[in-house]
Structure formats: C-alpha cells, structure tokens
Amino acid sequence: MLKVIFSRNIVWGVLLALLLSFSVNWRLCTIERGKYLLGIYYNGYFQNTSDGIVYKDYLKTHGITHEFIESNI
Amino acid sequence: MPTMFRIFAFLSPCALWVFLMRDFVFGRIPVNMDTNTIYGVTKFYFNNLLNGVIPLWEPFVSLGRPFYAIAICNLFNPVTQIIPLLKLAGINYANAFVIYMVMYFFIGCGGFYFLALELFKDRYMAYLAYLGLLFSSLGASMFTQMTFLEIVVPAIWFFYFLLSFARARKQASFLGLSFTTMVLISSYLPFYFMTVFLCFLLVFIFLYTKEVPRFFSNLYRFCLKQWRLTVFCFIGILLAAVPLLAYKILDASGDVVAPGRHCQYTSAQECYDRTMGRQGGMSYDEITRSGTLGERLDTQYLFGHLDKITYGSDSFLFLPLWIYVVLGLSLFLRLKRLTVLLSLIAAFTGLIAAGNATHFFGFLYRHIFFFAYFRNLFFLGAFLIPIVILLGVYQLQMLLNVRSRNAKFSVPTKTKMIILWVIMAHALAFWFLKHFEGVPKVSYLTLGFSLAAWCIFYLGIFRFSTKIWTGIFAVLLILQPVWILHAYALSANEFASVLPSMHVTPVFAWVRPLKPAVNTSRIYQFVHYEDFWYDMSMTDAPPKVGFPQSTTRWTFDLSEHTPESVLANYAQFKIVLYDDSDPVGKPVSGPNRELSVAYFDVNTLRLKTDFSKPKMVVYNDSYTTSWKAYLDGMPVELIRANAAFKGIKVPAGEHAIEFSYHPPGGTWVYITATAALFIFLLWTVLMLNWRL
Numbered sequence: 001m002l003k004v005i006f007s008r009n010i011v012w013g014v015l016l017a018l019l020l021s022f023s024v025n026w027r028l029c030t031i032e033r034g035k036y037l038l039g040i041y042y043n044g045y046f047q048n049t050s051d052g053i054v055y056k057d058y059l060k061t062h063g064i065t066h067e068f069i070e071s072n073i
Numbered sequence: 074m075p076t077m078f079r080i081f082a083f084l085s086p087c088a089l090w091v092f093l094m095r096d097f098v099f100g101r102i103p104v105n106m107d108t109n110t111i112y113g114v115t116k117f118y119f120n121n122l123l124n125g126v127i128p129l130w131e132p133f134v135s136l137g138r139p140f141y142a143i144a145i146c147n148l149f150n151p152v153t154q155i156i157p158l159l160k161l162a163g164i165n166y167a168n169a170f171v172i173y174m175v176m177y178f179f180i181g182c183g184g185f186y187f188l189a190l191e192l193f194k195d196r197y198m199a200y201l202a203y204l205g206l207l208f209s210s211l212g213a214s215m216f217t218q219m220t221f222l223e224i225v226v227p228a229i230w231f232f233y234f235l236l237s238f239a240r241a242r243k244q245a246s247f248l249g250l251s252f253t254t255m256v257l258i259s260s261y262l263p264f265y266f267m268t269v270f271l272c273f274l275l276v277f278i279f280l281y282t283k284e285v286p287r288f289f290s291n292l293y294r295f296c297l298k299q300w301r302l303t304v305f306c307f308i309g310i311l312l313a314a315v316p317l318l319a320y321k322i323l324d325a326s327g328d329v330v331a332p333g334r335h336c337q338y339t340s341a342q343e344c345y346d347r348t349m350g351r352q353g354g355m356s357y358d359e360i361t362r363s364g365t366l367g368e369r370l371d372t373q374y375l376f377g378h379l380d381k382i383t384y385g386s387d388s389f390l391f392l393p394l395w396i397y398v399v400l401g402l403s404l405f406l407r408l409k410r411l412t413v414l415l416s417l418i419a420a421f422t423g424l425i426a427a428g429n430a431t432h433f434f435g436f437l438y439r440h441i442f443f444f445a446y447f448r449n450l451f452f453l454g455a456f457l458i459p460i461v462i463l464l465g466v467y468q469l470q471m472l473l474n475v476r477s478r479n480a481k482f483s484v485p486t487k488t489k490m491i492i493l494w495v496i497m498a499h500a501l502a503f504w505f506l507k508h509f510e511g512v513p514k515v516s517y518l519t520l521g522f523s524l525a526a527w528c529i530f531y532l533g534i535f536r537f538s539t540k541i542w543t544g545i546f547a548v549l550l551i552l553q554p555v556w557i558l559h560a561y562a563l564s565a566n567e568f569a570s571v572l573p574s575m576h577v578t579p580v581f582a583w584v585r586p587l588k589p590a591v592n593t594s595r596i597y598q599f600v601h602y603e604d605f606w607y608d609m610s611m612t613d614a615p616p617k618v619g620f621p622q623s624t625t626r627w628t629f630d631l632s633e634h635t636p637e638s639v640l641a642n643y644a645q646f647k648i649v650l651y652d653d654s655d656p657v658g659k660p661v662s663g664p665n666r667e668l669s670v671a672y673f674d675v676n677t678l679r680l681k682t683d684f685s686k687p688k689m690v691v692y693n694d695s696y697t698t699s700w701k702a703y704l705d706g707m708p709v710e711l712i713r714a715n716a717a718f719k720g721i722k723v724p725a726g727e728h729a730i731e732f733s734y735h736p737p738g739g740t741w742v743y744i745t746a747t748a749a750l751f752i753f754l755l756w757t758v759l760m761l762n763w764r765l
Contacts, residue, residue: 008404009405028367033371
C-alpha cells in the first residue's frame with residue numbers, strides 16, 4: 001500500500017517543492033529582484049519606473065518600502 | 074492530402090506567431106537589450122564582410138578595441154549566413170537579422186518536435202510539444218535576449234541527436250551530434266550548455282544505471298568501427314572551437330582587458346586592480362551581484378500581469394498555462410523515471426541559476442573552473458522552458474492513457490473518481506490563480522475550457538479521433554499565450570524607432586566628435602548600449618573609454634589616469650604629428666599635401682606622406698602587440714606612443730605607411746570555422762531521413 005502511495009507524482013512533487021523551498025534564500029531573491037526592478041542594475045539610479053505596473057506591484061506585494069530599500073537595497 | 078495537412082498543421086502556428094509578433098518581425102519595433110548588441114555585432118560583421126573584410130578590430134568605439142564579440146554571437150552558423158544573402162537580395166540588415174532570428178527559432182521548434190517524437194514515440198504529443206515551445210516566452214524573448222536562442226536551439230538538436238544515436242547508432246545521428254556540438258561551441262560561451270549537460274549526465278547516470286554502460290560501450294564500438302568519421306568529426310569540432318580559442322589566446326596575451334566584467338559594482342580601486350590584474354573569469358561576488366534567476370524570476374509574473382510585461386526589460390519568462398494544468402492533473406499518476414529525470418534536470422538547473430540564493434552555485438564555483446566565466450546566470454533559465462514543456466507533454470501522454478488502460482490503473486480506477494479529480498484539480502487551479510493580482514481573463518477561460526475538455530474526454534461523450542483531440546488540446550495550449558503575445562506586442566509599440574540598418578562603406582574620419590550622436594531611440598534609455606549603435610552605423614563615438622566589456626589594457630590604464638576632458642581633447646584628433654622641433658605635436662584635422670588616406674578599413678589604415686623632414690606619426694587608435702606597421706611595404710617598428718596609441722617614424726619625402734591588425738589566427742580562423750560548420754550541416758542533412 002505504501003509503495004502504491006509513494007510511487008505517485010504528488011510525493012515526488014512535494015519532495016521537489018521542499019528541496020526548492022529550503023535551498024533558496026527567498027529574502028535575498030526579493031532584495032535582488034527589488035534592485036533589478038528599481039533599475040539599480042541598469043544605471044545605478046532609481047530610474048526603471050517604465051516597468052510600469054509590474055514594478056510598482058512588485059514593490060507593493062513584497063512589502064518593499066522606503067525603509068526596506070534603505071536598509072537592504 | 075495528409076502531407077498537405079501536416080505542412081499546414083506545422084506552418085499555420087508559425088504564421089499565427091508571425092502575425093502576433095508582426096510589429097517586431099517587420100521592423101516597426103527595433104530589437105532591444107542584448108539582442109540590440111547582438112544585432113550591432115552581426116551588422117558590423119556582415120557589413121564588413123560584404124565590403125570584403127573580415128572585421129577583427131572596432132576602430133569606432135573605446136578609442137579602438139579588438140572585435141571581441143566575433144566569437145560569441147553565432148556569426149559562423151550556416152543559418153546566420155542568410156543575413157548577407159538577404160542583404161544582397163535587397164533587404165536591409167535590421168530586417169534580415171530579424172528574419173534570421175525567427176528562422177532560427179522555428180528551426181529550434183522543429184528540433185523540439187523531433188526530440189519529443191524520439192522521446193514519446195507519438196506524433197501528436199510531439200506536435201503539442203512543438204506548439205508549447207512556439208508559444209512560450211522563448212520565441213518572444215528573442216527580441217530582447219537572443220542569447221536564449223543561441224544556447225537553447227543547438228542544445229535541443231543536440232539532445233535529439235543524442236537520443237536517436239542512443240536508440241540506433243547511425244552515422245547521421247553521430248554527425249548531427251558533432252554538428253550541434255560545433256554550433257554550441259561557436260555560437261556563445263558553451264558553459265551554459267555544459268552546465269545543463271552535466272546536470273543531465275549526473276541524473277541520467279543515477280537513474281539509468283543499466284543503460285549507461287551499454288551506451289558508452291556502444292559508443293566506443295561505433296567510434297572504433299567508424300574511426301574515419303570519428304576523426305573527421307573531432308577535427309570539425311576543433312575547427313569550430315578555434316575562434317573561441319583565438320580570443321582566449323588574445324586574452325592571455327595581456328593586451329585586452331575587460332573592465333565591464335569587473336567595474337560594475339566594485340570600488341574604483343578594486344575595479345582597476347582586478348581589470349589590470351586580468352584575473353581569469355569573474356569573482357563570485359561579481360557574478361552573483363546581478364543577472365541571476367533569483368533576481369529575474371518571480372512566480373507572481375508567471376501568472377499575473379502578463380499583459381504588462383515591458384519591452385524595456387529582458388526578464389520575460391512564461392509557459393502556456395495549460396502546461397501547469399496538465400502537471401497538476403498528473404499529480405496522482407504513477408511516478409516514472411522520465412518524470413524524475415526531467416524534473417531533476419530542471420530543479421538542478423534552476424538552483425544553479427539562482428546564484429547566491431542557494432549554495433549550489435557557490436559550491437560549483439569553487440570546484441569547477443568554468444563557473445567563473447558565467448556572466449548572466451539567468452540565461453540558464455531559458456533551458457527550463459523546453460524541459461518543463463517536455464515534462465508537461467509526457468504527463469499529458471500518460472493522462473490520455475488513463476482512459477485506454479483504465480482497468481490496469483489503480484488510482485483512481487473509476488471514471489467518476491477521475492472526473493471528480495479533474496473538477497477538483499481545476500478548482501484548485503482556479504483558487505491558486507485567484508491569489509495573484511492581474512491574472513488575465515483568458516487564463517480563467519483556458520481553465521474552463523480545459524475542465525470541459527477533460528470531462529468530455531474521460532466521460533467518453535464524444536468519440537473524437539486522436540487528431541480532433543490533438544486539435545482541442547492545441548487550442549487549450551495556445552489560447553492564453555496568444556493573448557499574452559498580443560498584449561506584449563501592443564505594449565512594446567511605445568518603443569517604435571529606427572536602428573541603423575543600411576549598408577555602409579566605412580570612411581576614415583580625421584576627427585572624433587566630442588558629443589554623442591543624437592539618438593532618439595527609446596531603447597537606449599534603459600541600457601547604455603550606444604557603443605553598438607556606433608558599430609551599426611560605423612561612425613566614430615566620442616573619444617571616451619569608460620568601462621566597456623573589452624578594451625586594450627593601455628587605453629584603459631590611460632583613461633583611468635587621465636581626466637575625461639583632457640583625454641577627449643587630445644584623442645579627438647586621430648592623427649598627431651611630431652618632429653624634433655615640435656615635441657608638443659600637431660594634430661591633423663583633415664587631409665593635406667603632407668598627409669592623406671590611401672586606404673581604410675576596420676583592420677587597416679594606409680596613409681600617404683610627403684613630409685619635408687622626418688616625423689613621428691601617431692595614430693590615436695589603441696595599441697596592441699597584434700598591430701603591425703609597414704613603411705613602403707616593409708615591416709617597421711610599431712611604437713606604443715603616448716601611453717596607449719600607435720606610432721611610427723616616417724622619413725622625409727614621399728612614403729606609404731600602413732597600420733594593420735593581425736591577431737592570433739588572423740582571418741582564416743573564421744573562414745575555416747564557417748566552412749566546417751557548413752560542410753557538417755550539409756552532410757548531416759544529406760544523411761538524415763526525416764518524416765513529419
């Protein structure tokens with residue numbers, strides 16, 4: 001019975017999801033992505049506002065505030 | 074009729090794709106981001122080639138520098154050679170370049186069809202895989218990040234030939250493997266492919282323990298039996314690798330430095346030290362500071378705001394929604410080895426691409442040399458697209474088998490249970506999507522149609538043929554991507570502008586402009602790629618060095634120790650004359666009785682002189698040890714003048730002087746690489762016997 005249960009895609013999927021979740025430093029990803037979307041990697045200034053709603057939403061949904069930028073980005 | 078139908082089935086999605094991307098394909102919206110640089114390099118190369126010169130030097134930018142990108146922009150690929158042919162047929166370079174990109178993408182999709190066919194042994198599944206790739210972000214991203222195609226297209230064909238060779242050891246497959254290896258080596262840095270291949274090899278050896286020894290012993294026997302072919306293929310691969318080796322030799326000579334690799338995020342002193350120290354590759358910090366997948370990829374934008382993807386960024390990554398639906402539906406299927414293989418390759422590749430967000434890349438950086446040569450780890454993300462599509466299509470194949478082999482299937486065994494799971498899975502998908510902002514209505518529509526289709530399929534209400542079901546699945550697959558591509562093209566319209574695309578015969582300008590050329594193209598507001606604009610138009614950039622990806626060590630050194638305005642004031646004049654009575658030097662602003670240009674191309678400058686007394690002619694174009702000087706056809710000493718430039722002593726009277734560039738390998742390296750690739754392509758195609 002156990003073999004039947006464990007030989008399903010879902011078990012493998014959960015294992016992979018766990019591997020990804022625990023291997024990745026998501027906070028660092030958020031910081032790096034914040035820098036990228038803010039345009040710091042392009043020109044060194046906060047000038048990538050033309051990314052429009054994607055850029056603004058990212059900041060909003062990931063809680064990137066001015067304080068966060070000052071302390072992390 | 075069947076043949077005509079098949080041709081229609083393959084060409085009509087391509088036509089739809091071209092229609093959706095028409096503003097890009099017909100040149101209304103110019104190529105952007107890295108594709109802009111690749112276009113600049115390609116235009117520069119073929120424009121000069123049609124002038125009868127293989128360009129090895131860029132005299133127009135950074136006060137002159139080696140044409141470093143010649144080895145990394147897919148210029149020797151037989152497909153790329155269509156650009157000069159189209160130009161000769163009257164099409165401008167920009168349009169010819171886009172036609173080449175689109176062709177290359179379709180060739181990649183074709184290869185993906187054959188790979189899926191070889192893998193699943195099912196024409197209909199292979200066709201759906203083909204559609205999946207065609208309508209993923211891989212194609213649309215070519216206009217901002219052509220590098221994705223440069224590394225993924227040959228890799229797709231490589232794996233197709235590898236699989237067909239493993240199944241039946243035919244000469245054609247072996248030749249195909251060699252040819253695709255040659256393309257992978259000569260098109261861009263092969264390290265991206267090597268990373269994915271190593272991931273594949275590692276997982277494959279682990280999962281297919283019985284098959285691995287058999288494969289290698291068969292390969293060994295094949296090579297012994299076909300030793301002439303093996304030697305020939307080996308030579309072909311070496312020839313294709315020579316352009317990259319030539320650049321490596323040039324790099325090792327110390328003449329060339331890469332401040333762009335070391336100066337972006339470091340202090341001025343560290344930038345200078347690392348650049349001049351020519352430390353091989355990049356430091357871990359330099360690689361992981363930007364360009365990782367962790368920085369570019371966010372699940373939010375795999376599903377939401379897909380209509381707002383900007384053309385001002387190159388982080389466009391999406392897969393058709395229906396692929397995720399199929400993957401979700403397959404959760405209770407029996408786990409197969411191929412599922413583990415594909416998902417592990419994707420997971421490892423993704424984890425490496427995540428850079429410093431995981432420990433994987435750091436470990437590999439410390440232990441495998443080529444990981445120091447990565448610049449943009451997010452390029453690896455491009456490989457995830459075909460891998461996940463293959464995974465999805467494989468699950469689809471198994472889901473379709475559930476009905477036909479219902480009796481043998483243990484969970485769930487009854488149609489009612491299957492239907493219940495289908496409804497539940499779609500409801501979960503709906504609930505999942507509701508968590509994201511800006512999910513387009515078409516995504517929900519796809520979910521609704523998918524639910525109806527699967528219920529009909531499992532209930533067996535209509536006994537459609539496989540062809541009809543493939544058609545239905547094809548519509549489900551492309552419904553959402555069609556809308557996304559349409560929205561992408563619409564939002565990119567604000568970038569409409571014109572890039573230099575006409576044929577140019579370069580003219581030697583005696584004076585460099587002090588101000589940049591007026592450039593209204595909006596794409597340059599995002600990334601400062603103006604250098605490539607000057608290469609496209611073959612006009613001089615202002616005399617400034619900055620931190621380019623490549624320049625000569627003496628020019629960089631000079632620029633770091635000289636105020637920008639002082640250097641600009643001096644180097645705006647390309648020729649300065651010195652004699653014993655005039656140690657300050659006299660800049661020349663145009664041809665005169667004493668000095669005139671006899672010949673100019675990007676690799677060579679010939680001057681006619683008629684001085685009243687001996688003079689030193691300084692050509693304010695960067696010095697390297699690969700430049701040679703000639704006086705009346707005889708080699709003479711080339712002096713490194715004024716720290717970074719070229720100088721030659723010229724006696725009084727009428728003389729002809731020449732400065733010409735002869736880097737390691739010369740031009741033959743590129744001719745032989747192109748010829749070798751062309752021969753191998755022809756040979757492979759002649760040996761193959763394809764059927765759609």
